[in-house]
Amino acid sequence: MSETMPASERSYAVLGIFDTPDALMQAIPKVRASMLGAVEAYTPYPIHGIDDALGLRKSPLGGMVLVMGILGALTAFGFQYWISAVDYPIITGGKGAGSWEAFIPIMFEVTVLFATFTAGLGMLFLLNKLPFFGHPVLSSKAMSSITRDRYALALEAEDESFDSGAALRALQAAGALEVEVLPAPDRSPFLTSDFILRVLGGIFAACVVSGLAMYFATKWFPLLKPMVYMQDQPRLNAQKPSGFFKDRHGMQRPVAGTVARGHLPTATGTQDAAAALVNPLPRTKEIFAVGRKAYANRCEVCHGALGNGAGSLTAAYGGKPANLQAQQFRDYPDGKIYWAIVNGKNAMPSQAADLTDAQRWAVVHYVRALQRAQNAKDEDLKVATP
Ligand code: HEC
Structure with missing residues (x-):
């Protein structure tokens, strides 16, 4: 390399070659003192003390x-x-x-x-400056000897004002046997179309390879279940037949006499015995609202909106729902109606599973209101005055 390089041509660094590590170590302080650019050493193996000599800061x-x-x-x-x-x-x-x-x-x-x-990622992208793949020193002529038995000291340009001629003289003065000026690489911008294509191609290839690998791995190797204790235990599936019970149903009604936690035992004896039960709920607007809703949901289809036995069921149902307006049922004690709701009667199935105890008693109140509404007396029309 000659010293007559035009100043307009920008260079990345000037490389000085030394043939012993000692010569390199002695040159470092001199070259650093020249203050011409950043000083960097390239050696075939680590040299003790070189970090301190170069004044390298600790890695962040x-x-x-x-x-x-x-x-x-x-x-x-x-x-x-x-x-x-x-x-x-x-x-x-x-x-x-x-x-x-x-x-x-x-x-x-x-x-x-x-x-x-x-x-x-910090090492690759921040410190090793990916995706800047080729370091200019790697393509220097001296590189092949630096990786074998030569020791290089580089004065690297830090800004536009780098004077490669002065750097060259400084390295020679420090004892460099050979010098080489490295031109600045045309460092193309990160997102070139070429780069994007390569990245997309790489992702595509990775997807294809891993997809095929997964396909054949799951095809050729049996799936290993890590823990099957709960999956393989004997159990009954809802809505599925089962050989365990006589009726072969997986789902069973609760055992007779089962009382859910928080509920009182309900009328289980005869209807006449239930006659003595007293409706525990007060007759308030809220209770009537509960009873009205439960009646509409659970009774109206059979007994009709007025309780007169004219529900919307057709003759196909078979049973004849009782007319709750009949004198017989107006005279019924509350407990007997309650008993019918809990136990059912002939063609009427028990409604107990679908109504809470409070809902049942609220329905009884509501049936009473229906009966009184259809058989109102004169005094019912008088406005109650406190
Ligand atoms: C699937 C239709 C059906 C539904 C739903 C139904 N019932 Fe009945 N109910 C009947 C039939 C039918 C009878 C007549 C039973 C008999 O004595 O043969 C009856 C009879 C009764 C009796 C008279 C019982 C007696 O001692 O003779 C009462 C009270 C009664 N139902 C109240 C209700 C109430 C309250 C509900 C709602 C919680 C209700 N029913 C829901 C069909 C139904």
Whole structure:
């Protein structure tokens, strides 16, 4: 390389070649003192003390990993706390919502995730400057000897004002045996169409390969179920036949006399015995509303909206629903109506499974209201005055 290179031609660096590590180490302080550009050394193997001589700062990667790891732990904690204490607070295993001890495994995982991704991607993209694939020094003429038995010191351009001639003289003065000027590479912008095509092609190839691999892996290797204890236990499926019961039904009615938790035992004896039962509910507007709704849902189809036995069922039903307006039923004690609701009567099926105890007694009140509405007396029209 000659010293007559036009100043307009920009260069990336000037490379000085030394034949011993000692010569290189002695040259470093001199070249650094020239202050002409960034000083970088290329050697076939690590040389003790060269980091200090070059004044290399410690890699920032450790700090980045620490910060991102802590961020990962906080993210995992915050996310889990939000889920289990704010958004969907369900008590499981008797632990209070937001028990942080249970979050630790996930926090650990996310910490590792954030930290390793930062280490990997940070190294590749921030520190190794991907996607800048070719380092100019790699294409220098001296490179083949640098990787064998020569030691190179580079003065790299930091800005436009880099003077390659001065750099060249400084390296020679420091004892370089040979010098080489590296032209600045035309560093093409990141998102060239060529680059995008390669990335898309790579993604496509990866999809095809992994798709085929998954296809054949699941085809050739039997699926391994990790835990089948709950899946394979003897059990009864709803709506499915079962050999376990005599009637071969999987679904069974509760055992006779079953009393659900929180409910009182209801009328199980004879209808006459039930006559003594007293309706425990007060006659309030709200109770009548409950009774009216339950009646409309569970009784009206058979007994009619007025309770006169003219429901919307056709003759195909077979039974003749009782006319609840008949004198006989107006004289019925509340308990006998209640008993009919709970136990059913002849063609009338029991309504107990579909009405809570309170709903049954509310229906009784409502039947009374229907009866009185159809058989009103004069005094019923008088407005009650306090
Ligand atoms: C599927 C139709 C049907 C439904 C639903 C029905 N019943 Fe009945 N109910 C009947 C028939 C039929 C009879 C007549 C039974 C008999 O004595 O042969 C009857 C009789 C009665 C009796 C008279 C019982 C007696 O001692 O003779 C009462 C009271 C009664 N029903 C009330 C109700 C109430 C209240 C409901 C709603 C909770 C209701 N029923 C729902 C068909 C029905």
